[in-house]
Amino acid sequence: MRARSSGRALSTATRFPRLGALAAAVWLFALPAASEGLDVSVRDAKGRPVKDAVVYAAAKGGVAPPPTGAAAVIDQVDKEFVPRVTAVRAGTAVSFPNRDRIRHHVYSFSKAKTFEIPLYKGMPPRPVLFDKPGVVALGCNIHDWMSAHVFVAETPFFAVTGPDGKAKIDGLDPGEYDVEVWYPRMKDAPRSTRRSISVKRDKGPETSFVIQQAPAWRAWRAPAASGGGYR
Amino acid sequence: MAGLARPGGVRRRVQVIGAPARIRSLLRFRSFQSRLLVFFLGLFVLVQASVFLSVNAANVRNARQQIDEALDVTASVFERVFRERTHRLLGSARLLASDFAFKKAYATRDHGTILSALENFQGRIGADAVMLAALDRVLIADTQHPQRTGTSFPFPDLISAAEESERGEAEAVVFIESRAYQMVVVPLLAPMPEALLCVGFLIDDRLTAELQGVTSSHVSLLRKTGDGKWDLFASTLPGGPRQRLPSDIRGTGDGAVSVGGGEEYLSRVVVPPGGGRGAEVIAVLQRSLIEALRPHRRLQAALAVLFGVSAAVTLAGGIAIGRTVTRPVLALARRARKIEEGDYSEQESVERADEIGHLNKSFNHMVKGLAERDRVRDLLGKVVSAPIAEELLSKTIELGGEEREVTILFSDLRDFTALCEGRSPKDILSLLNTYLTRISAVIDGNGGIVDKFVGDAVMALYGAPLRHADDGERAVRTALGMMMALEGLNAEFLEQGLPRLGMGIGINTAVVVAGNMGSLTRMNYTVIGDGVNLASRLEGLCKKYGVSIVVSETTRALAPGFAYMELDRVRVKGKSEPVTIYEPLGEGNRVGPHVLGEIEAYGEALGLYRSMQWERAGARFAELKREFPERFLYHVYLDRAAEFVRNPPGGDWDGSYTFSEK
Numbered sequence: 001m002r003a004r005s006s007g008r009a010l011s012t013a014t015r016f017p018r019l020g021a022l023a024a025a026v027w028l029f030a031l032p033a034a035s036e037g038l039d040v041s042v043r044d045a046k047g048r049p050v051k052d053a054v055v056y057a058a059a060k061g062g063v064a065p066p067p068t069g070a071a072a073v074i075d076q077v078d079k080e081f082v083p084r085v086t087a088v089r090a091g092t093a094v095s096f097p098n099r100d101r102i103r104h105h106v107y108s109f110s111k112a113k114t115f116e117i118p119l120y121k122g123m124p125p126r127p128v129l130f131d132k133p134g135v136v137a138l139g140c141n142i143h144d145w146m147s148a149h150v151f152v153a154e155t156p157f158f159a160v161t162g163p164d165g166k167a168k169i170d171g172l173d174p175g176e177y178d179v180e181v182w183y184p185r186m187k188d189a190p191r192s193t194r195r196s197i198s199v200k201r202d203k204g205p206e207t208s209f210v211i212q213q214a215p216a217w218r219a220w221r222a223p224a225a226s227g228g229g230y231r
Numbered sequence: 232m233a234g235l236a237r238p239g240g241v242r243r244r245v246q247v248i249g250a251p252a253r254i255r256s257l258l259r260f261r262s263f264q265s266r267l268l269v270f271f272l273g274l275f276v277l278v279q280a281s282v283f284l285s286v287n288a289a290n291v292r293n294a295r296q297q298i299d300e301a302l303d304v305t306a307s308v309f310e311r312v313f314r315e316r317t318h319r320l321l322g323s324a325r326l327l328a329s330d331f332a333f334k335k336a337y338a339t340r341d342h343g344t345i346l347s348a349l350e351n352f353q354g355r356i357g358a359d360a361v362m363l364a365a366l367d368r369v370l371i372a373d374t375q376h377p378q379r380t381g382t383s384f385p386f387p388d389l390i391s392a393a394e395e396s397e398r399g400e401a402e403a404v405v406f407i408e409s410r411a412y413q414m415v416v417v418p419l420l421a422p423m424p425e426a427l428l429c430v431g432f433l434i435d436d437r438l439t440a441e442l443q444g445v446t447s448s449h450v451s452l453l454r455k456t457g458d459g460k461w462d463l464f465a466s467t468l469p470g471g472p473r474q475r476l477p478s479d480i481r482g483t484g485d486g487a488v489s490v491g492g493g494e495e496y497l498s499r500v501v502v503p504p505g506g507g508r509g510a511e512v513i514a515v516l517q518r519s520l521i522e523a524l525r526p527h528r529r530l531q532a533a534l535a536v537l538f539g540v541s542a543a544v545t546l547a548g549g550i551a552i553g554r555t556v557t558r559p560v561l562a563l564a565r566r567a568r569k570i571e572e573g574d575y576s577e578q579e580s581v582e583r584a585d586e587i588g589h590l591n592k593s594f595n596h597m598v599k600g601l602a603e604r605d606r607v608r609d610l611l612g613k614v615v616s617a618p619i620a621e622e623l624l625s626k627t628i629e630l631g632g633e634e635r636e637v638t639i640l641f642s643d644l645r646d647f648t649a650l651c652e653g654r655s656p657k658d659i660l661s662l663l664n665t666y667l668t669r670i671s672a673v674i675d676g677n678g679g680i681v682d683k684f685v686g687d688a689v690m691a692l693y694g695a696p697l698r699h700a701d702d703g704e705r706a707v708r709t710a711l712g713m714m715m716a717l718e719g720l721n722a723e724f725l726e727q728g729l730p731r732l733g734m735g736i737g738i739n740t741a742v743v744v745a746g747n748m749g750s751l752t753r754m755n756y757t758v759i760g761d762g763v764n765l766a767s768r769l770e771g772l773c774k775k776y777g778v779s780i781v782v783s784e785t786t787r788a789l790a791p792g793f794a795y796m797e798l799d800r801v802r803v804k805g806k807s808e809p810v811t812i813y814e815p816l817g818e819g820n821r822v823g824p825h826v827l828g829e830i831e832a833y834g835e836a837l838g839l840y841r842s843m844q845w846e847r848a849g850a851r852f853a854e855l856k857r858e859f860p861e862r863f864l865y866h867v868y869l870d871r872a873a874e875f876v877r878n879p880p881g882g883d884w885d886g887s888y889t890f891s892e893k
Contacts (some may be wrong), residue, residue, distance in 0.1 A: 108427075109421050114338065137421065139420070139422030139423075144420060147420075147422040149423075217399035217418050217420065217424050219399050
């Protein structure tokens with residue numbers, strides 16, 4: 001679990017073997033000169049590790065490589081989005097398979113992507129293309145508490161922190177990078193967290209962020225028993 | 232000035248002394264009945280008053296305690312009701328906030344659409360104000376003031392409170408244009424917080440009336456104004472107390488708000504949910520003390536009536552019981568007064584078994600005894616002279632006497648036998664009684680004592696049993712008075728055609744034995760001795776000398792205040808010693824000069840007679856007889872001188888004349 005995004009890619013690969021294998025091949029072999037990767041840890045003001053924070057790096061003065069037409073998956077399991085935070089590169093098509101026995105109504109009113117998949121079961125007809133960078137907040141119309149975020153990054157270098165608050169950004173060529181962090185409940189704008197990191201060839205650098213968390217209001221969740229039989 | 236000041240000072244002092252005395256006299260009840268009544272009534276009032284006061288105090292305390300307890304309950308009920316209302320409002324707001332259609336409308340970012348949707352909501356839940364605020368506290372829409380869009384949200388504290396809460400919700404009482412609203416804030420989640428939805432419900436008298444219905448207390452809501460005063464914005468109180476309440480609120484410190492004011496209401500101050508941490512808004516819960524005391528007032532009225540009735544019964548009972556004692560006592564007192572006056576006639580029999588009955592019985596016995604004694608005394612007074620009766624009653628009566636100097640007066644009527652002739656005994660007795668009554672009056676008037684009546688004769692005593700310093704004079708004055716009384720009686724007799732009465736009186740003073748004489752069962756108080764006999768003899772001598780009164784030398788010596796004419800020196804029967812006898816002519820200063828001249832001339836003649844110059848004496852007596860023919864004395868001496876001339880006495884003649892007859 002050093003890099004959740006690659007893990008997620010693997011799991012996607014297991015579910016969709018052909019597509020996953022192709023993506024993995026492109027990822028692993030296209031960047032032979034890559035460094036060891038950038039280790040990032042994110043903690044809150046009290047020193048606790050922050051999970052589901054997105055860290056991303058952009059080469060200074062560099063031009064981002066064109067979108068790859070990648071795909072990602074956000075499941076709905078037990079009336080929750082899984083995962084809660086997904087980082088994708090702009091141009092990624094995200095599919096929202098419903099694993100529950102009941103219908104869901106996925107929507108977003110975010111500027112980066114406003115969409116709505118009215119009540120559906122199973123696999124929606126087509127995935128949703130996240131073509132603009134930005135943060136997209138997802139919800140379910142009939143389950144107020146269901147909430148997830150898609151971080152649409154311009155850069156291909158990003159990772160999501162695990163429960164230990166750590167993430168590793170892979171695939172970085174040696175050079176100077178601007179590194180930022182985004183978190184759904186972050187108080188300040190991501191730009192304020194920006195810092196310059198110099199990536200060497202041999203040993204990957206490490207950096208850590210301390211972020212201020214804003215209070216998180218969540219809608220009340222209906223008791224499990226009511227929908228237990230429809231998972 | 233000092234002289235003027237003094238009387239004032241004295242008067243003042245008198246007043247000072249007088250006031251407590253008057254009070255004391257007021258407190259000193261004259262009659263037993265009033266004392267009894269005052270005691271009973273006082274006791275009754277004391278007991279009743281203390282009962283009344285303690286019951287009153289207990290009731291008021293009880294009422295206060297009950298209200299206090301009720302207010303405690305009311306306060307928690309109020310708080311719960313208010314909270315529930317808030318929850319209900321919050322629930323409504325939440326439903327609105329999670330409405331997908333609204334979220335969609337919000338996502339349009341079109342102000343008109345959003346405002347319109349809000350107005351629609353307002354109508355749906357019957358709210359009075361709906362606002363939408365951005366997370367950065369800028370007003371997005373306000374149904375009451377559409378034009379305020381873009382300005383800062385008017386209740387930033389509300390948003391702060393919401394941010395601090397778990398679910399981004401808050402409630403508060405806010406004021407919009409001086410009207411109070413209960414405002415709830417919920418986040419608009421899409422699904423992340425996008426904005427804050429504020430829903431407000433007007434707080435007015437309708438709400439307080441509703442709360443009153445639940446809590447059965449007066450509910451008033453007040454707001455603290457900038458200058459520390461209180462502003463009432465909703466209340467169930469009627470006009471007067473409603474106006475007063477804001478000024479009755481004391482202590483504006485945090486949490487320490489209390490209500491002062493009158494006794495009408497007991498109050499409790501509660502900070503309603505959303506009232507602010509500094510108690511900017513308070514609810515005053517009040518219960519009427521008057522209302523709570525109403526049953527007590529009814530009880531009080533009943534007690535007052537009961538008090539009045541029982542006081543009247545006590546009064547009546549006291550009077551009745553008092554009367555049973557005082558009436559017989561007063562009757563006894565009245566009877567005692569009458570008895571003091573000598574009236575024994577009233578006889579009252581009270582048939583009672585109690586102490587009063589005993590008293591009455593004893594009293595009756597006593598009256599009987601007293602009446603009997605009085606009757607005896609009366610009788611005795613009539614039979615014997617009053618002082619003797621007194622003497623007899625005051626001492627134990629026993630035979631025997633004492634020697635004492637007594638002046639004895641004997642009187643006898645002349646020609647009484649002639650009067651009796653040809654008259655019925657009844658008439659004679661009547662005449663005699665008239666005479667003796669007059670004579671007795673004179674004797675009594677001069678302090679003498681009638682010792683006995685013997686037919687028309689009277690024996691009177693001076694100096695026994697009572698002694699006076701002037702007993703001799705009293706006796707002589709009595710004799711002169713008796714003569715005057717007889718003159719009066721004779722004048723009356725003359726009118727009735729009755730014959731004229733003459734009287735002889737003999738007076739002598741001697742040491743005699745005075746005491747009770749007689750047998751053991753029948754005795755008299757009297758005097759005996761030679762002196763008594765002499766007095767009787769002297770009375771008899773009156774007719775020998777043609778005088779009405781004959782006084783012995785011993786009596787004359789005791790009564791020097793009279794003018795006397797020496798009658799003779801006599802040796803009466805049974806007496807060896809001669810006694811000089813005199814006729815009193817009147818009080819010494821009332822005798823005229825011609826009488827004194829006569830006495831002088833007579834003295835000279837008597838001197839010649841005593842010195843045995845019979846012829847010269849006879850001549851002088853003849854002269855006197857011519858000059859005073861009415862005086863029989865000169866006749867006697869003229870005869871006697873002529874006799875001695877013819878038949879001179881022996882050489883041992885001492886000038887006295889011996890009467891051999893009785």
